[in-house]
Amino acid sequence: MMRDTTRRYVDQVVIPFIQQDRTREWRMDPAERLAPHILEQADAAGLRTLGVPEQFGGVPLDPASLSQTLAVIATEIARGDSGLADKLVQNWKISVLISRFAPHYRQQEWFSRYMDDPQFLMAHCLTEPRGASDRWLPYNVAEVNMDTRATLDGDHWVIDGRKQFISNGYDASLYVVYANTDDSAGMQQGTSSFVVLRDTPGLEVTRCNETIGGRFMNNGEIVLEGCRVPKDHMLAHNDALGKAGIYFRPGKVLVAAKSLGIGLGAYQETVAFVHERIQGGKVLIKHQAVALRIADMATRLEAVSALLRHAALAVDELSPDADALCNMVKVFASREIVHVCQQAMELHGGYGAMLEVGIEKYMRDALINLHSDGTTDVSNFKIVKAMFPDTAGRYAGPE
Numbered sequence: 001m002m003r004d005t006t007r008r009y010v011d012q013v014v015i016p017f018i019q020q021d022r023t024r025e026w027r028m029d030p031a032e033r034l035a036p037h038i039l040e041q042a043d044a045a046g047l048r049t050l051g052v053p054e055q056f057g058g059v060p061l062d063p064a065s066l067s068q069t070l071a072v073i074a075t076e077i078a079r080g081d082s083g084l085a086d087k088l089v090q091n092w093k094i095s096v097l098i099s100r101f102a103p104h105y106r107q108q109e110w111f112s113r114y115m116d117d118p119q120f121l122m123a124h125c126l127t128e129p130r131g132a133s134d135r136w137l138p139y140n141v142a143e144v145n146m147d148t149r150a151t152l153d154g155d156h157w158v159i160d161g162r163k164q165f166i167s168n169g170y171d172a173s174l175y176v177v178y179a180n181t182d183d184s185a186g187m188q189q190g191t192s193s194f195v196v197l198r199d200t201p202g203l204e205v206t207r208c209n210e211t212i213g214g215r216f217m218n219n220g221e222i223v224l225e226g227c228r229v230p231k232d233h234m235l236a237h238n239d240a241l242g243k244a245g246i247y248f249r250p251g252k253v254l255v256a257a258k259s260l261g262i263g264l265g266a267y268q269e270t271v272a273f274v275h276e277r278i279q280g281g282k283v284l285i286k287h288q289a290v291a292l293r294i295a296d297m298a299t300r301l302e303a304v305s306a307l308l309r310h311a312a313l314a315v316d317e318l319s320p321d322a323d324a325l326c327n328m329v330k331v332f333a334s335r336e337i338v339h340v341c342q343q344a345m346e347l348h349g350g351y352g353a354m355l356e357v358g359i360e361k362y363m364r365d366a367l368i369n370l371h372s373d374g375t376t377d378v379s380n381f382k383i384v385k386a387m388f389p390d391t392a393g394r395y396a397g398p399e
């Protein structure tokens with residue numbers, strides 16, 4: 001049912017918007033890129049409030065099939081536009097964190113603001129200028145702790161630091177910020193997380209990053225200077241990275257789902273093109289070299305789709321191989337889909353490079369997923385660490 005609802009929304013609302021004006025994603029003013037009706041319609045279809053508890057008006061999802069359901073929905077949305085999928089995925093993930101770790105009265109306050117405003121976005125702020133891979137591995141020693149610090153002052157935490165490369169960072173209304181609260185421990189024992197609302201004095205949005213793809217999601221940077229938040233805005237004390245683990249695994253599955261959606265979009269447009277375009281006296285699909293490429297694209301998509309279902313099921317079932325599988329599918333999907341998009345570009349000939357045709361956009365969007373939620377190499381490290389914890393698991397500092 002969710003797949004059908006999402007497919008209708010993507011076919012009727014998202015794709016016409018994307019195709020109508022290919023220059024929109026390149027507008028310099030990020031606020032002008034995505035028209036407000038896109039999120040309004042997502043809201044009307046119930047796609048924005050997944051992860052918000054039912055008592056606050058959200059769409060309930062069965063925890064036993066959460067990753068599988070979200071993967072289906074994210075695939076469909078990314079088929080229309082992966083930047084839009086990025087926007088919504090961040091909202092789902094942060095909603096889950098708040099619903100698990102914030103006091104009930106704060107949930108009521110934040111979720112009611114969220115429910116009232118379809119343009120309300122949320123962001124997850126981990127990465128800093130000095131790097132993110134150490135956080136993902138994690139390299140758990142004190143000298144690589146978060147540079148962002150939070151210190152207690154009476155009833156408030158005071159946060160100072162800079163977060164970069166943040167999805168929704170430019171236009172979010174609510175940020176979950178990770179900060180060091182115990183410099184004597186490694187980051188797994190000394191990192192806390194806080195909800196910081198955009199209008200909090202001391203929080204400044206300093207830039208919108210111009211990225212190669214996923215451009216309908218405004219990636220940005222924030223600076224916190226003497227930013228005071230009440231004590232009850234803390235979500236996790238000193239073990240924030242462990243607690244964030246509730247969405248780290250589904251997060252990897254969702255990156256793979258977004259890759260798959262991009263690949264499906266590129267494939268479907270390419271299949272249509274090779275059935276219309278004539279060279280050598282017949283439509284392209286009747287040339288065997290072209291047909292072989294289509295078979296290769298379809299096989300890669302099936303392989304990604306099968307591994308995605310398998311990994312999402314493992315995450316939902318808390319199976320022992322879930323850690324390895326969610327990283328495997330993230331890496332496998334991102335690489336395979338770049339390959340699928342390359343085939344799409346080649347089969348479109350010169351049209352593949354033209355902005356107004358849109359095939360090049362799939363390639364640009366696919367490239368982003370090589371880095372999302374950890375680089376390919378760091379994700380591969382996590383795979384071998386999960387499989388061989390006593391040997392490979394010990395390569396990067398104390399565990």
Ligand SMILES: Cc1cc2nc3c(=O)[nH]c(=O)nc-3n(C[C@H](O)[C@H](O)[C@H](O)COP(=O)(O)OP(=O)(O)OC[C@H]3O[C@@H](n4cnc5c(N)ncnc54)[C@H](O)[C@@H]3O)c2cc1C
Pocket residue numbers: 123124125126127130131132133134136164165166167168211214219368371372373374375376377378396
């Ligand atoms: C579009 C986009 C959206 C993003 N959204 C968010 C977000 O919402 N929130 C957030 O917190 N972050 C976000 N990020 C940041 C992202 O998670 C990081 O960019 C990514 O994890 C890599 O970190 P880095 O850029 O600091 O590169 P680095 O960590 O400096 O890595 C550079 C290179 O070194 C390699 N490397 C690093 N450590 C090792 C090692 N021990 N051994 C071998 N090789 C190593 C890496 O694989 C990579 O090739 C986003 C990034 C992008 C591009």
